[in-house]
Amino acid sequence: MPESEHVVTFESADLSWDATSPPTLKGINLHIPPGKLVAVVGPVGAGKSSLISAILGEMEKRCGTIMRRVIVVVVVVVVVVVVVVEVVVEVVVVVVEVVVMEVRMLLLGSRL
Numbered sequence: 001m002p003e004s005e006h007v008v009t010f011e012s013a014d015l016s017w018d019a020t021s022p023p024t025l026k027g028i029n030l031h032i033p034p035g036k037l038v039a040v041v042g043p044v045g046a047g048k049s050s051l052i053s054a055i056l057g058e059m060e061k062r063c064g065t066i067m068r069r070v071i072v073v074v075v076v077v078v079v080v081v082v083v084v085v086e087v088v089v090e091v092v093v094v095v096v097e098v099v100v101m102e103v104r105m106l107l108l109g110s111r112l
Contacts, residue, residue, distance in 0.1 A: 005033065005034070006031045006032055006033055006034075006067070006069070007032055007033070007034050007068070007069045008030060008031070008032040008055055008067070008068055008069070009030070009031050009032075009065070009066070009067040009068075010028045010029060010030040010031075010054070010064065010065070010066050011029060011064055011065040011066075012027055012028075012029060012063070012064040012065070013025070013027075013028040013029075013030075013054075013061060013063070013064030013065065013066050014026050014027065014028075014061075014062040014063045014064055015028065015050070015054045015059040015060060015061055015062060016059065016060050016062055017059060017060065018060055019060050023062050024047065024050050024059070025047055025050055025051065025054060025059070027064075028051070028054070028064070030051075030055075037100065039096060040052060054066075055068070
């Protein structure tokens with residue numbers, strides 16, 4: 001898919017919380033096509049919340065390229081502490097299915 005068709009594109013982006021602090025996120029490459037459900041998962045302290053903040057434009061770009069073609073952003077954050085991998089995978093699948101159903105119901109309800 002051509003770059004111009006992605007709703008969010010990060011190319012080699014370094015981001016920080018303000019112009020004077022060192023980058024919190026480094027070398028981020030991210031391409032989100034329109035209509036895709038994207039999950040951000042990882043261990044505590046991996047930068048999930050920072051990445052979501054960067055996508056929403058709440059962080060300072062230090063270098064790289066960032067393009068956002070987002071009019072409405074629905075962000076659902078599911079934080080899972082990984083203790084037992086097999087159980088967590090099953091729980092995450094169920095949680096994601098429930099969240100997708102809820103988002104669909106919200107979107108369909110707003111069209112009525």
